[in-house]
Amino acid sequence: MAERRIATTKVAGTWAWFFQRLSAVLLVALLAIHLYVDHFMDLGSHTGDEPLITFGSVTARLDQLVYVAIDYSMLAMVLLHGLNGFRTVLFDFDMFSKRKRYVDMGLWGLGIGTLVWGIIILFPFITGG
Amino acid sequence: MKVSRFRWLFGKNSEFWPTNMKTGMWAWVGHRLTGLVLVAYVFLHLSFLSTASMGEADFDSLMEVTSQPLFVAMDFLLIVVVIYHAMNGARVVLFDLGIGIRHQKLVFWIVMAIAAVLIVGGLWALWDVIFVPAGGGA
DSSP, X not given: OHHHHXXXXXXXXXXXXXXXXXXXXXXXXXXXHHHIIIIITTTTTXXXXXXXXXXXXXXXXXXSHHHHHHHHHHHHXXXXXXXXXXXXXXXXXXXXXXXXXXXXXXXXXXXXHHHHHHHHHTHHHHTTO | OOGGGGHHHHSTTSTTSGGGOXXXXXXXXXXXXXXXXXXXXXXXXXHHHGGGGGOHHHHHHHHHHHTSHHHHHHHXXXXXXXXXXXXXXXXXXXXXXXXXXXXXXHHHHHHHHHHHHHHHXXXXXXXXXHHSOTTSOO
């Protein structure tokens, strides 16, 4: 196992390691805000007549620029952390660590594509429908 | 592809055979599995949010479904997965900073205790939504 793990670290690289730790710490903070503001803050006063989260509630929240910034930062950090972590898992298998260039290209494409998709997803809420 | 090719992964002499795994290995396996679940969830989450582009009514009717007790119970499972991944991840970050590196098993159980408190807090917050039937007062 030790041999395999050292090999993986060598393949994945130091920057991947560094950004994984940095995004991890940022995500804990962003996720705490996300869960509290989006899901728990209004839970106590919620009547149960309609869902806690509606198109209207999300639109009202995203009317404040700071929440747009938080949501987009979180999306970028989640994709960086999630796909970078997935990359580490892939590199534990020879069939992927031998094809590092293609794995990297594929994951960058998936990450950037999903980031753009995720940014567009919030437009209806930001513009209010 | 022969099954025997995977003996290193699943065989009785493999490091992943349950009785061969010690605390650190369980923590590592758990971290990977929860990580993979969370990556899959992010894409599910985005696809749910994307219904907003079809209009306000489509989004709200999906939210009607996802606010049902069964879905909130799955949300609870999701936060269990998130809390485990975050707490074990905090342990990994601490080791990278050189903190607790000689007491990895102790640090694991300390972060798991914190995780347990957070999970109980989450269950407490979601209890009414999951277990109290809608329309009964409120």
